[in-house]
Amino acid sequence: MSKTDPGRFFEDYRLGEVIEHAVPRTLSGGERALYHALYPARGALYSSDMFAASCGLRSAPLDDLIAFHTVFGKTVPDISLNAVANLGYAEGRWLAPVWPGDTLRARSEVIGLKQNSNGRSGVVWVRTTGSNQHGTDVLSYVRWVMVRRRSEGPAPQTVIPDLAPALRIGDLVPPEGLDFSRYDDVLAGERHRLGDYAVGEVIDHVDAVTIEEAEHMLATRLWQNTAKVHFDATQREDGRRLIYGGHVISLARALSFNGLANAQMxxxxxxxxxxxxxxxxxxxxxxxxVLETGQTNAPGVGAIRVRLAAVKVTEARDEGYGLKGPDGRYLPHVLLDLDIWALMPV
Amino acid sequence: MSKTDPGRFFEDYRLGEVIEHAVPRTLSGGERALYHALYPARGALYSSDMFAASCGLRSAPLDDLIAFHTVFGKTVPDISLNAVANLGYAEGRWLAPVWPGDTLRARSEVIGLKQNSNGRSGVVWVRTTGSNQHGTDVLSYVRWVMVRRRSEGPAPQTVIPDLAPALRIGDLVPPEGLDFSRYDDVLAGERHRLGDYAVGEVIDHVDAVTIEEAEHMLATRLWQNTAKVHFDATQREDGRRLIYGGHVISLARALSFNGLANAQMxxxxxxxxxxxxxxxxxxxxxxxxVLETGQTNAPGVGAIRVRLAAVKVTEARDEGYGLKGPDGRYLPHVLLDLDIWALMPV
Amino acid sequence: MSKTDPGRFFEDYRLGEVIEHAVPRTLSGGERALYHALYPARGALYSSDMFAASCGLRSAPLDDLIAFHTVFGKTVPDISLNAVANLGYAEGRWLAPVWPGDTLRARSEVIGLKQNSNGRSGVVWVRTTGSNQHGTDVLSYVRWVMVRRRSEGPAPQTVIPDLAPALRIGDLVPPEGLDFSRYDDVLAGERHRLGDYAVGEVIDHVDAVTIEEAEHMLATRLWQNTAKVHFDATQREDGRRLIYGGHVISLARALSFNGLANAQMxxxxxxxxxxxxxxxxxxxxxxxxVLETGQTNAPGVGAIRVRLAAVKVTEARDEGYGLKGPDGRYLPHVLLDLDIWALMPV
Incomplete structure (x- = not known):
């Protein structure tokens, strides 16, 4: 009997199946410190207990993306170990803050299946939910990946889930107690509030970071993400290690502080x-x-929907905000195209 | 008077001498987070307070190898600063869990001495014990190193300690309260329990990691290990920094999760x-x-003895489990050959 | 309206102006663990709660330089984003320990201005103060930088602050309760106390560390220091990232343990x-x-003033302590020339 886990293949998923992911994780101030070392993160609410308290929270929660990466990392052995591609995200909602000391676990429900016409792979849709030690859900999102088949075989019935193109403001869940009515712009680092942002406005976040192998591996391991291509230089013919997509998400989010410092959560x-x-x-x-703005029910708390893009600086240095070419495909220097909602003082 | 410490030489050790090592160390969740960033460690008992509590512990202890590296690091300035080689380990026992907030210190007793025939170096055996702030011993092990003489001189009486080739199961000390009778395989990440492992079985742990300079230096410094060859690229003629052997131990142990996820401590x-x-x-x-298996006195807690090997992936990629050549010497791609006992649910 | 912060230029500073710096920061054991991973820091008082308690403190404070870097990092967006050069420090005093859990913020007062004769830049002197969540000042220092003008214009009145060439021992503030009368040399790692050091004595700290890109970027980000030149390899024509000067300060300080282990704070x-x-x-x-020694009012607590220098190991390996050439300029291999006071048992 082989003792190692080969990961799941396309034919191993059943519609409606719920997978409990292994290795729950207790997070502490250590993960926060590492997050600050790995990314140029400066959001005041995640950096300072005092600032968070002035916004109605009991102390600074862990960064929203620490919660995301931790939950995501748990799913890798069951969902994406044999994935050919990470195709998309939808309906992601942060439902409760994660505090130092919390223990997170994750489960995923298979909500869609579609075998590719070549019969050698298929697309699996899962809705993943992260919860804490009290059984409270902290995060939920849909992800779909293309997964190899172990061997060719008949296709399961195709079920493609009906996913919202975007959440509405009413779907968002501001943390209990959050109150931006005494928000301190000076300590937050910028004066621009919700009303200062116009739909269609594009912000060039100016700063840039050159990535090292050690950094992305430290980050990816920190979330107990085990996909080989990130760590083993002998996996690809070109000897390069593929950087975990979430590393680019966190980097882009942190860089966006300069221009979106008040997009707090x-x-x-x-x-x-x-x-x-x-x-x-x-x-x-x-x-x-900026795609959309609006108000939530929490006092002084607005919401801003932005398309956050990460691009590589090229030799020509002519990279701008245009993400796609005339053929509708992403240009070669574009790394990330993310559509998020964040909370911002009105 | 020179203020810097040149380290001890062979003639500075006296049989029976007890050396108190300097700089006690308080550990926290920060060291745990870094351990997870440096190694692909996923043992559920060390990752999750809830999982540890379900196994009868008050919360997740710090990884067994965090305790080892911290104690080992304390000994370096007194034992191995002038070491030519780290020759072996024996009779290593973990005696009590180390918790975040604990302060560790270390002392070593010289238990053996043997001058080499060339008169320029000798072998020193020490039994090192790490203890916490309550004076409780947490770890004890014998290590022997080859150390240079400062100058030639008469040899001390040769004393070679009588060391057990392996601990017996009765020598092992499961943590107080440890109980695997309600062990959760799903959260642990694998189903194989003690009875599923056969003596002689060899497990290829499949995953691999390419090491960066920054990573091994961060790790080695974290344990306050100060041996120059790990940090100073001008020390060796080839300009390479030698990686701390303990880094390879932790890497191999973490990689062994895939196939030995339930070898918890x-x-x-x-x-x-x-x-x-x-x-x-x-x-x-x-x-x-797998070398040996058996049961301990703790409920549901078995013990598995494994020979854990780390090897380099070579260009030929033909590296397998064979560790030694026909001449009985280690093959060039073999890095580590470790003989350990771990606790596993029966 | 541009949303990103271009940083201040010379003409944006007014004498007497007080700048509140953004993004307060809560520190924890995570930052301490990272500090130990980034630098070969072994000071017993900052490493061990027990050792610190034996010196009259409630537990181990965070390293003095963690306080410095955190406060310094806060000032970067307001003071040195457009700085051409970091010219000097003076009158730096640590006023209270920083403990895990403390939240630090920083403010700077503009105390001097001098436009350069070319009209394109000027020197700005600021006195920066870091304080904790109780409003207690923990650190204060003067720094002056050369900053670009946005456009040429009339010079403000030149005001050059009158700065002490060095603090006197009476200006130093030993932490409340600090008591070295039962100081444990063995646990501290060295026997040399204040009386063993002679003014004029030069200590070669022997050890050396080769720096990696990932390390200095992790360190600099940890302090939320955002200056582009440290992170963006496309900023300089030679494609190199300039290492934050504070990284060299911490490295030199940590290396000085070997010979100055008892220069505790x-x-x-x-x-x-x-x-x-x-x-x-x-x-x-x-x-x-060694520049000066003396006693403080705290029991058993002396003070030692040292000139701490960091140099690069050159190919010729002939680098010694001589820092300046016959022309009074620093030799090319010299990185740092720092004048500090530290507390040491008498």
Whole structure:
């Protein structure tokens, strides 16, 4: 009997099946410190207990993307170990803050299946939910991946889930107690509030970071993500290690502080594409396009929907915000195209 | 008067002498988070307070190898600063869990001495014990190293300690309260329990990791290990930094999760050899051979003795589990050959 | 309206103006663990709660330089984003320990201005103060930087602050309760106490560390320092990332353990120069020259003033303690020339 886990193949998924993912994880101030070392993250609400308290929270929660990466990492052995591609995200909602000391676990329900016409792979849709030690759900999102078949065989019935193109503001869940009515712009680092952002406005976040192998591996391991291509230089013919897409998400989010410092908490993930692979040595910068704004029920708390893009700095240095070519495909220097909702003082 | 510490030489050790090692160390969730970033460690008992509580512990202890590296690091300035080689380990026992907030210190007793025939070096055996702030011993092991003489001189009486080739199960100390009778295989990540492992069985742990300079230096410094060859690229003629052998131990142990996920806690170190030096750029994989299994007195808690090997992936990619050549010497791609006891649910 | 912060230019500073810096920061054991991973720091008082308690403190504070880097990092967006050069430090005093759980914020007062004769830049002097969540000041220092003008224009009145060439011992503030009368040399790691150091004595700290890109970027981000030149390899024509001067300070301080292990806490910064830029691949070593010694009011607590220098190991390996050439300029291999006060048992 082989003792190692080969991961699941397309034919191993059943519609409606619920997979409990292994290895729950207790998070602490250690993960927060590492997050600050790995990304240029400066959001005041996640950096300072005092700032968070002034916004009605008991202390600073862990970064919204720490919750995301931790939950995502749990799913890798069951969902994406044999994935050919990570195709998309939808209906991602942050449901409760994660505090230092919390223990997160994750489960996924298979909500869609579609075998490819070549019979050698298929698309699996899962709705993943992360919960804490009290049984409270902290995060839920849909992800779909293309997974290899172990061997050719008959296709299961095709079921493609009906997913919202974007969450509405009413779907968002501001943390209990959150109150931006005494929000301190000076300590937050920028004066621009919700009313200062116009739909269609594009923000060039100016700063850029060149990525090292050690950094993306430290980050990816921190979330107990075990996909070989991130760690083993002998896996690809070109000897390069593919950078975990979530590393680029966190990098772009952190870079977006300069221009979106008051987009304090990500509470919705409407969609996203890892447009091109990212490798060590790439220098990454970020743009945001404002898609929608509105108010939540929480006092002083608005919501801003932005398209957050990460691009590689190219030799020509002519990379701008245009993400797709005339053929509708992503340009080669585009790494990430993410559609998120964040909370911002009105 | 020179203020810097040149380290001890062979003639500075006296049989029976007890050396109190400097700089006690308080550990926290920060060291745990870094451990997860540095190694693909996924043992549920060390990752989750809830999982540990379901096994009868008050919360998740720090990884067994965090305790080992911290104690080992304390000994370096007194034992191995002038070491030519780290020759072996024996009779290593983990005696009590180490919890976040604990402060560890270490002392070593010189239990053996043997001058080499060339008169320029000798072998020193020490029994090192780590203890916590309550004075409780948490770890004890014998290590022997070859140390240079400062100058030639008469040899001390040769005393070679009588060391057990391996601990017996009765020598192992399961943590107080440990109870695997309600062990959750799904959350642990694998179904194989003690009875599923056969003596002689060899497990190829499949995954591999390519090591970067920054990673092994971060790890080695984290344990306050100060040996120059790990940090200073001008120390060796080839400009390479030698990777701390303990880094390879932790890497192999973490890689062994895939196939030995339920080998939850290392409680015994029977022996070990750092077969060949490891350098940045090496891609490391791991094998385990089952040597012995048995039951402890703790409810549901068995013990598995494995030979854990780390090897470099070579260009020929033909590296397998064979560790030694026909001449009985380690093959050039073999990095580590470790003999350990771990606790596993029956 | 541009949303990103271009940083301040010379003409944006007004004498007497007080700038509240953004993004307060809560520190934990995570930052301490990372500090130990990034630097070979072994000071017993910052490493062990028990050792600190034996010195009259409630537990181990965070390293003096963690406080410095955190406060310094806060000032970067307001003070040095458009700085051409970091010219000097003076009158730096550590005023209270920083404990895990503390939240630090920073403010700077503009205390001097001098436009350069070319009209394109000027020197700005600021006195920066870091304080904790109780409003207690923990650190104060003067720094001056050369900052670009946005456009040419009339010079403000030149005001050059009158700064002490060095603090006197009476200016130093030993932490409340600090008591070295039962100081444990063995656990501290060295026997040399204040009386063993002679003014004029030079200590070669022997050890050296080769720096990697990932390490200095992790460190600099950890302090939320956002200066582009440290992270973006496309900023300089030579494609190199300039290492944050504070990284070299921490490296030199940590290397100085070997010879100055009992210089437990930095409490004064009299001056300092980043003599030459440092880049990844440089191998760094440290020297200290004893400048002054004396006693404080705290029981058993002396103070030692040292000139701490960091130099690059050159191919010729002939680098010694001589820091300046016959022309009074720093030699090319010199990185750092720092003048500090530290507390040491008498």
């Amino acid at each position: 990500i509470v919705g993930l409407n969609g996203g594409a890892h447009a091109n692979p990212c490798f060590a040595g790439d220098t990454v910068r970020a743009f945001s396009e | 290392i409680v015994g170190l029977n022996g070990g050899a750092h077969a060949n030096p490891c350098f940045a750029g090496d891609t490391v994989r791991a094998f385990s051979e | 930095i409490v004064g910064l009299n001056g300092g120069a980043h003599a030459n830029p440092c880049f990844a691949g440089d191998t760094v070593r440290a020297f200290s020259e």
